[in-house]
Amino acid sequence: MMPKGPVRSPAGGERAAPFSDAQAVIDLLPDLILLVDGDGTILAGNAALCRALRLTRAAVIGHRLYDLIDMPAERAAQYLRRCSASRQPLPGTLVFRRPDGTRLDCRCDGARTLLRDGDPGAVLLHCRPKSETVSGFVLLNRKLAELTREIAARRAAEEALRGLAETLEQRVAERTQRLTAAHERLIAESAERRSAETALYEAQKMEAVGRLTGGVAHDFNNLLTVVLGALETLEHEIGGGRLGHLVQSARRAALRGAELTTQLLAFSRKQMLKPQPTDINRLIAGIGDILQRALGRGIALRQSLASDAWPVFCDPHQIETALLNLAFNARDAMPDGGVLTVATANARFAADAVASHGEPVRAGDYVMMTVTDTGSGIPPEIVDRIFEPFFSTKEVGKGTGLGLSQVYGFVKQSGGHIRVSSEVGAGTRVELYLPRSPEREIGEPSPAAAVGPQPLRPTVLVVEDDPGVREFAVEVLNELGYRIIEAVDGREALRLLREDADKVDLLFTDVMMPGPNGFQVAEEALALRPQLKVLFASGYAADVLPPQQRFEWRLLAKPYRPADLAREVRALLAAE
Numbered sequence: 001m002m003p004k005g006p007v008r009s010p011a012g013g014e015r016a017a018p019f020s021d022a023q024a025v026i027d028l029l030p031d032l033i034l035l036v037d038g039d040g041t042i043l044a045g046n047a048a049l050c051r052a053l054r055l056t057r058a059a060v061i062g063h064r065l066y067d068l069i070d071m072p073a074e075r076a077a078q079y080l081r082r083c084s085a086s087r088q089p090l091p092g093t094l095v096f097r098r099p100d101g102t103r104l105d106c107r108c109d110g111a112r113t114l115l116r117d118g119d120p121g122a123v124l125l126h127c128r129p130k131s132e133t134v135s136g137f138v139l140l141n142r143k144l145a146e147l148t149r150e151i152a153a154r155r156a157a158e159e160a161l162r163g164l165a166e167t168l169e170q171r172v173a174e175r176t177q178r179l180t181a182a183h184e185r186l187i188a189e190s191a192e193r194r195s196a197e198t199a200l201y202e203a204q205k206m207e208a209v210g211r212l213t214g215g216v217a218h219d220f221n222n223l224l225t226v227v228l229g230a231l232e233t234l235e236h237e238i239g240g241g242r243l244g245h246l247v248q249s250a251r252r253a254a255l256r257g258a259e260l261t262t263q264l265l266a267f268s269r270k271q272m273l274k275p276q277p278t279d280i281n282r283l284i285a286g287i288g289d290i291l292q293r294a295l296g297r298g299i300a301l302r303q304s305l306a307s308d309a310w311p312v313f314c315d316p317h318q319i320e321t322a323l324l325n326l327a328f329n330a331r332d333a334m335p336d337g338g339v340l341t342v343a344t345a346n347a348r349f350a351a352d353a354v355a356s357h358g359e360p361v362r363a364g365d366y367v368m369m370t371v372t373d374t375g376s377g378i379p380p381e382i383v384d385r386i387f388e389p390f391f392s393t394k395e396v397g398k399g400t401g402l403g404l405s406q407v408y409g410f411v412k413q414s415g416g417h418i419r420v421s422s423e424v425g426a427g428t429r430v431e432l433y434l435p436r437s438p439e440r441e442i443g444e445p446s447p448a449a450a451v452g453p454q455p456l457r458p459t460v461l462v463v464e465d466d467p468g469v470r471e472f473a474v475e476v477l478n479e480l481g482y483r484i485i486e487a488v489d490g491r492e493a494l495r496l497l498r499e500d501a502d503k504v505d506l507l508f509t510d511v512m513m514p515g516p517n518g519f520q521v522a523e524e525a526l527a528l529r530p531q532l533k534v535l536f537a538s539g540y541a542a543d544v545l546p547p548q549q550r551f552e553w554r555l556l557a558k559p560y561r562p563a564d565l566a567r568e569v570r571a572l573l574a575a576e
Helices: 020-026 048-053 071-084 137-238 241-267 282-286 288-295 316-332 405-413 467-479 490-497 520-528 562-574
Strands: 032-036 043-046 091-097 103-112 123-129 276-278 301-305 312-314 338-349 365-372 417-423 426-437 461-465 483-487 507-512 531-537 552-559
Touching: 020 043, 020 137, 020 301, 032 048, 048 316, 071 091, 091 288, 137 467, 241 507, 276 316, 282 288, 282 365, 282 426, 288 301, 288 316, 288 338, 312 316, 312 426, 316 338, 316 365, 316 405, 316 426, 316 461, 338 426, 338 520, 405 417, 405 426, 467 483, 467 507, 467 562, 483 490, 490 507, 490 520, 490 531, 507 520, 520 531, 531 562
Parallel strands: 301 338, 461 483, 461 507, 507 531, 531 552
Antiparallel strands: 032 043, 032 123, 091 103, 103 123, 276 312, 338 365, 365 426, 417 426
């Protein structure tokens, strides 16, 4: 009998073959292989079957087996039922009919299929023409199951790979995003490292320049002490006239040199400061008239002072000087007029703050004094150099270039910090952070009430390593009627004191000397003679001077005049 077409489901659609994996396997086998379900429908058939029956695959798959055989259908159905109930292969015979009417008599082995995804009633039929030798069915059935499972596993792997490929773009995007973020962090860290290196370089440069200027200023103070002393003596000796006028001119020039050395020492943070609790609001208000006169009529002065501003622990005279220097620079930046604003506010720094020029800011409480102008501003390429000594954008002869360096040195020596922000054409803002004082402002100390008797001819031990300064001091004190003992350094001074400390009434010593410094000499001298008076002379580091409470002392700043030396010595010898 010829095939009558595919079996259709009640819904009208062709029955789907669930044995696609098995189809791929059985196509490789030379024997005739069929998969038949419980009602006799062929679910799968290999290429060898189609060739043997001389039919297309479409004429086989989905059609009933009974339409392709030349034998009683009930006999074939009984064989299929027996096979579907058995796991062991059952022999049987099927006679197929080709389209040309010829018959194909086959021996068959059939059993319930071992395929996991198959129809529970499906039967695997392994057929061979009777003219061929029978092969082992059990091995074929197991091999078929193994191959089918391998194909299923491969298909699952392909599905997983397909899913992986579908998410690959997303995962690449996420990875790219993470790499971009890491790259940006690296760039930021690199920029931060470069900024820190630049800040360190600026701080080291300012420190090196400060040491250089401090050393130069110290040597010049020694020279100017001798020059000013000699000029003052000449002025008294000569009196008026042409020579007297020349001496006065020379003396004014020397005094100007002394001012410059003072500014250099301020930048190097080695000037003599007298810090005390100071009400900064009252100080600013007190010099308001001076600031306005310095600015001129074309510039308006405004003050914005915080009512709750803390007191600061600084030298009030140096605060005034710094404010005037900033006002002068602001005035020069506003030739056509403008506004200068001076303000105060409390500030608190965390440990990781950084001030201008890269110097670290110590954590703590400060009072911020800001000076803001509406002038021409500072170009970005020079804003980092404005505190360098002798750096100036003014014409030659219009300034020394030491005003801002003096401000910088005073603020740093006082334990404060400074910041500058500027925009060309918009103005400049300078912030001075001055350390908060734990105490309120104090008044001027009252002078000593009692003055004791002085020795008839007091003895002064002069300790100075600079020969010119020592000669000048000895000459002045000799003229004042004092007995003088000279020492070229601290070691010689201590040797003289150990020999006869009782005959020395006053120790006049330089601070910075080779060997024992002035402070060390004074301490050992006081151990030998507790009632000894001490007068220090220095134009250098205030930080090597002793604390006020250790013992009584006075300071004479270099360069000093003969009258200054005389006044300090008399004041010390007169005090009880």
